[in-house]
Amino acid sequence: MNPPKKVLLASHGTDGAQAAERLAISLCATDGKINHLLVVPDLWKGMMGDDWLNNGITRDRYARYLESELGREVDEHSRRVQDMAASNNLGYSLQLVLGKPDKCLVDACCNANYDLVVMGSPRPKGVSGLRSRMTLEPLVRGLAIPLLIAPHPNG
Secondary structure: OOOEEEEEEEEOOHHHHHHHHHHHHHOOOOOOOEEEEEEHHHHHHHHOOOOOOOOHHHHHHHHHOOOOOOOOHHHHHHHHHHHHHHHOOOOEEEEEEOOOHHHHHHHHHHHOOEEEEEEEOOOOOOOOOOOOOOOOOHHHHHHHOOOOEOOOOOO
């Protein structure tokens, strides 16, 4: 089997996602391309806390704060993967979307021609952090290309 030239990497910066980043870089063919899909889960839309943000000015400030924090995290994750790709002579592109992670991943694969999808495994029990809501069944049914799930480093 030839190494994949176009890899879709689903990564959002957690430990498991970083394991997927390393695996995707190591598997990609020389002069291949890593297409980094970073999904901001739509659960962030409901984070406005309207119960305590009781006026428009406060809501606007909080919205700007959330956007700047998410933007900073996205830039940090993207820069890390881009640097790894560049140091391995691989191309890099970022696709940033808001939505349900499983649907966004299937949609990204339907809109482009990839050889392989790489993503991290679910966080093991006992490891703290936000639990991803990636549902594997829609991926298995909806993807027409191979899906590789990298083992979690703390698994």
